Amino acid sequence: MAEILVLVDHVDGDVKKVTLELLTLANRLGEASAVWVGGGYDGAKDKLAEYGAQKVYVGSDEELTSYVVAPKAALLAQLVQDKAPAAVLVGATAEGKEIAGRLAVKIGSGVLTDVVDVADGFVAEHSIFGGGVIAHAKVNTGTPVIAVRPNSVPAEAAPASPAEEQVSVALSDADKAAKIVEKVVEEKGERPDLTEAAIVVSGGRGVGKDGFSIIEGLADSLGAAVGASRAATDAGWYPHQFQVGQTGKTVSPQLYVAVGISGAIQHRAGMQTSKTIIAINKDPEAPIFELVDFGVVGDLFQVAPQLTEEIIKRK
Amino acid sequence: MNIVVLVKQVPDTESPRKLKSDDSTLDRAAADGVINELDEYAIEEALRIKEAQGGEVTVLTMGPDKATDSIRKALAMGADKAVHLVDDALAGSDALQTSYAITQVLGRTGFDLVILGSESTDARTGVLAAMLAERLGVPQLSLANKVEIDGSAIKVQRITDYGFDRVEASLPAVVSVVEKINEPRYPSFKGIMAAKKKPVETLGAADAGLDAGQIGLANAATAVVDFAEAPPRAQGQIVTDEGDGGAKIAEFLASKKFV
Numbered sequence A: 001m002a003e004i005l006v007l008v009d010h011v012d013g014d015v016k017k018v019t020l021e022l023l024t025l026a027n028r029l030g031e032a033s034a035v036w037v038g039g040g041y042d043g044a045k046d047k048l049a050e051y052g053a054q055k056v057y058v059g060s061d062e063e064l065t066s067y068v069v070a071p072k073a074a075l076l077a078q079l080v081q082d083k084a085p086a087a088v089l090v091g092a093t094a095e096g097k098e099i100a101g102r103l104a105v106k107i108g109s110g111v112l113t114d115v116v117d118v119a120d121g122f123v124a125e126h127s128i129f130g131g132g133v134i135a136h137a138k139v140n141t142g143t144p145v146i147a148v149r150p151n152s153v154p155a156e157a158a159p160a161s162p163a164e165e166q167v168s169v170a171l172s173d174a175d176k177a178a179k180i181v182e183k184v185v186e187e188k189g190e191r192p193d194l195t196e197a198a199i200v201v202s203g204g205r206g207v208g209k210d211g212f213s214i215i216e217g218l219a220d221s222l223g224a225a226v227g228a229s230r231a232a233t234d235a236g237w238y239p240h241q242f243q244v245g246q247t248g249k250t251v252s253p254q255l256y257v258a259v260g261i262s263g264a265i266q267h268r269a270g271m272q273t274s275k276t277i278i279a280i281n282k283d284p285e286a287p288i289f290e291l292v293d294f295g296v297v298g299d300l301f302q303v304a305p306q307l308t309e310e311i312i313k314r315k
Numbered sequence B: 001m002n003i004v005v006l007v008k009q010v011p012d013t014e015s016p017r018k019l020k021s022d023d024s025t026l027d028r029a030a031a032d033g034v035i036n037e038l039d040e041y042a043i044e045e046a047l048r049i050k051e052a053q054g055g056e057v058t059v060l061t062m063g064p065d066k067a068t069d070s071i072r073k074a075l076a077m078g079a080d081k082a083v084h085l086v087d088d089a090l091a092g093s094d095a096l097q098t099s100y101a102i103t104q105v106l107g108r109t110g111f112d113l114v115i116l117g118s119e120s121t122d123a124r125t126g127v128l129a130a131m132l133a134e135r136l137g138v139p140q141l142s143l144a145n146k147v148e149i150d151g152s153a154i155k156v157q158r159i160t161d162y163g164f165d166r167v168e169a170s171l172p173a174v175v176s177v178v179e180k181i182n183e184p185r186y187p188s189f190k191g192i193m194a195a196k197k198k199p200v201e202t203l204g205a206a207d208a209g210l211d212a213g214q215i216g217l218a219n220a221a222t223a224v225v226d227f228a229e230a231p232p233r234a235q236g237q238i239v240t241d242e243g244d245g246g247a248k249i250a251e252f253l254a255s256k257k258f259v
Helices: A017-029 A041-050 A070-083 A094-107 A212-222 A230-234 A300-314 B037-053 B065-077 B095-109 B128-136 B189-195 B245-255
Strands: A003-007 A031-037 A055-059 A087-091 A111-119 A123-128 A133-139 A145-148 A163-166 A179-185 A199-203 A225-228 A255-259 A276-281 A294-297 B002-007 B009-011 B033-035 B056-062 B081-085 B113-117 B140-150 B153-159 B163-170 B173-177 B200-203 B222-229 B237-240
Touching: A003 A017, A003 A070, A017 A031, A017 A041, A017 A087, A017 A111, A017 A145, A031 A041, A031 A070, A041 A055, A070 A094, A070 B128, A087 A094, A094 A111, A094 A145, A094 B095, A094 B128, A094 B140, A111 A133, A111 B095, A199 A212, A212 A225, A212 A255, A212 A300, A225 A230, A276 A300, A276 B245, A294 B245, A300 B245, B002 B037, B002 B065, B002 B095, B009 B065, B033 B037, B033 B065, B037 B056, B037 B065, B037 B113, B037 B140, B037 B173, B056 B065, B056 B095, B065 B081, B065 B189, B065 B200, B081 B095, B095 B128, B113 B128, B128 B140, B128 B173, B140 B163, B153 B173, B237 B245
Parallel strands: A003 A031, A003 A087, A031 A055, A055 A163, A087 A145, A111 A145, A199 A225, A199 A255, A255 A276, A276 A294, A294 B237, B002 B056, B002 B113, B056 B081, B081 B200, B113 B173, B140 B173
Antiparallel strands: A111 A123, A123 A133, A133 B222, A179 B163, B009 B033, B140 B153, B153 B163
């Protein structure tokens, strides 16, 4: 079986869910080899083994994480050269896509981003134009570099006993041109990461300045992440990094609950591929209702707290 | 300071966006073209840097003839001049090829700073800044929500999953910006009038010294195999709240095993 490289996405050893999804996908297409970059590997190795990494390349030189993106691409480029894998998979996060881009230039390969599935022959499925069109594409030059959107492929445990190999790469001056002098971690509390959450509850224009506590309460009852429409983030009611939509994050959770969101195309582009969609809105004509599996026309300030209460009661 | 800001014309999100059935490329005739939204933040940032540091802002666009509308808008906002790379031979170029073509043109214009939006609303690949930095061998200062320049030193805040990184480098550099870095200005009437007189240099592929074997659909490193409209979502159940709307949603969630 052909080897497929999976770049592990982690924050200080805390492995992101998208990595487990990529390992599952890679084992469907060939044999998954995880590529670890940075510190904290010892705490994460069991998780990579549990989800089917057949091999792990460990690059733990501090230099690899001291500069923007380029060193990770350089390490992957060297592994492509040394190991001749059939493909390289990364998570389609903002940084993951940048790594994919730099890697593609370094190895002269085609790159596909924001992929939602990969079939035999590395035919990649894309959901484009805000989910309106499904396109299939493939790389016809070089080793395919494919960035897969989080939450697209369910992660499945498949315990393995991976062999470990320490790896390093000689970085060029250009790889070290943008130095990270400080990493600032913002407190995000107990809620799951927006792009990886199984459930997302989002608030929009209808929620108003003081209503986001209702959204947070509902989200917490479901163990969900909180999102917001652009109207809400532009108004300053909720921080910008939680914006779901064309100029914000793209999410694809199992369940998306849109509260007080009309469903403008700008928003739909960021959530349309959610598996189950629920909306609460007082306007029966709101376009969000075209997408829903279940919708309630009503006052969110009545309906949402009642929903929260009912969910807590059922636990 | 020689600042080059990259501008892309994209189909308006509000109008129907399609791929063409013959070659699976974007149907640019089907939708109204507008300036890519994040590029407006890039233009604004370029203008602010110029206002603080002095220098000149050049708009660089690769795209069909009608992309001149977006160029005019950028000039009306205050950019000084523009270069428009336009050639039928470029049609269907993918990200790898686009980064090659733009790199070649940047070799002609020279630059201290290249600024672009972090992503376009049509392809949304988000790879161009990284590819340009790689090809040009200059610092990649991407996903910036704050840029500070002091002489040849440049510092940015780079948005990350966990917060942000403080990044330092020396010019020349490539910077990509995110929404919220600034508030783009609206072109003034005076700006719109002045834009009509600003120089726009039009370059063909040969003028830019592009290798014909490295551009265009036939030479792309990626290819669309097929595409179709996504199946419409099945019509869901919509009820009007009669005091039990929340309970009804809870029932639905329970039926789907979410609670």
